[in-house]
Amino acid sequence: MNPSKLVRMANQIGDFFESMPDRTQAKTDIASHLKRFWDPRMRRALLQHIDSHGGEDLKEIVLEAILANRAMLGDSAGR
Numbered sequence: 001m002n003p004s005k006l007v008r009m010a011n012q013i014g015d016f017f018e019s020m021p022d023r024t025q026a027k028t029d030i031a032s033h034l035k036r037f038w039d040p041r042m043r044r045a046l047l048q049h050i051d052s053h054g055g056e057d058l059k060e061i062v063l064e065a066i067l068a069n070r071a072m073l074g075d076s077a078g079r
Helices: 003-018 023-037 040-053 060-068
Strands: none
Touching (some): 003 040, 003 060
């Protein structure tokens, strides 16, 4: 998986949910969207990018959403 493409896609999701008035709910919704619609390999690759590069180029809300909900998005999420 191309990390820059995954980052771009995750940021697009973040752009959509960032307009929500409740930031906590927006972060939950970002993580839920990634879990429901992204293949487990995509989620693992994005988590690896965060581990390797500290979430470089991810929007703040997306990085916060992923870090707060990492267990839901991790390897076990796809099994």
